[in-house]
Amino acid sequence: MFVEPYLLTIPVEIIEYILTLLAADGERHAIGALATARRLLYNMVYNLPDTHLWREIFLTTFDDPAQ
Numbered sequence: 548m549f550v551e552p553y554l555l556t557i558p559v560e561i562i563e564y565i566l567t568l569l570a571a572d573g574e575r576h577a578i579g580a581l582a583t584a585r586r587l588l589y590n591m592v593y594n595l596p597d598t599h600l601w602r603e604i605f606l607t608t609f610d611d612p613a614q
Contacts, residue, residue: 555587562591563600571607578604 554562569577582592592600 552585555585559591562588563603566592566600567603567607570604575604 566578566581569575569581578592582589595601
């Protein structure tokens, strides 16, 4: 019997928030490590149709270039 990992039952928005918190905490390598754990997580990190997640991750480290 296959049991879905608990992390994958959390809404995508919360997982993205967790990834942003990891970046803000200086754990940027953890984002890539998490993406290698499951294909769904990989697609969530690297194959999004827009760039909102990477923009949020960028803004945890750098000032907003649009301002």
